[in-house]
Amino acid sequence: MTIEEVAKRAKVSIATVSRTLHNSGAVSPATAARVRRAMEELDYRPNTNAQSLVSGRSRMLGLVVSDITNPFFPELIRGFQDVALQYGYDVLVSSTNYDNTRTTLCVRRMMDRKVDGVAIMTSEMDRSLTDQLASRKVPLVFLDVGKVGKGVSNVKVDYAQGIAQAVDHLRALGHNRIAFISGPSNLKSARVRREAFLKCLSGRGIAEHSELMEEGNHKIDGGLSAITRLLQRQNPPTAVLASNDLTAIGTLRGIRQVGLRVPEDVSVIGFDDIDMAQYTEPPLTTIRLLRSELASLACNALFQSISGNVRGAEFTMGTHLILRESTGKAKTTRRVVIIPSSGTGL
Known part of the structure; x- marks a missing residue:
């Protein structure tokens, strides 16, 4: 032909x-x-x-993600590739494992391969690298890096909206002692979600309880360890908001391990709505962040830059509360459980 x-x-x-x-x-x-x-x-x-x-183009795009083993990212990668293929482009994918040094190496190697544009879908970016890349002429799209150089596009996630949706849902069910399990404090996205939670509490006149704040690692074992510590508090939470779904899945398991029930004793909400969230026991109420839409925004922003039509645009992704079976009305009386202070292994 x-x-x-x-x-x-x-x-x-x-x-x-x-x-x-x-x-x-x-x-x-x-x-x-x-x-x-x-x-x-x-x-x-x-x-x-x-x-x-x-x-004079390679017809290749670079896509950098934080952790390819995290179920959040495969759908994002698939959506990005789908859009790229429509334009006749191939995609190089790199996973940084939340490591700044590795992020820098991945992006520079993509530049060496003469990719026509790079989407950096991780918020763990060293500021000096961000500025350096922005000074190059290769089209770039970042995820939630804040203010970037001229001609660089940025995709922002409205974490505050999602956190507010979760907190308002729990309050409507009568929950006032709401715990929050964050991601690692060295990750910007984790800090943003934690700050959004605290701001949401303050804006609604809810007292902040430092003993209900725990740090996880965005993985199942981190959620399990964090909920075990929370349930050992003298006045434990009636509900838990996890910073991502993997953390929430570990939270579900930790609650069951001590003989409590979800949502009868403790309600749980996740964040992201990964595919497995609907298959947990019970199915997980969560805040949906559409990875396919995020991927489409990022990829189309690159092509707008490549074609010279638009460069330096900013996009904001909204969120949606997905109601399943892991949240319920707060109980007026609590079951007393004795939790061993030793290991919490899976």
């Missing part, structure tokens, strides 16, 4: 097909979709090496 046949099938000029392939020039979304549909119907496969030589 040839480009001429694609143009004929799509009822456009050869130049329009070329502009669509190279993501350059003014092609309306409807026309571009018609061209790509014609390519699919004709099984047209452009010569990517030739395209790169002509356009």
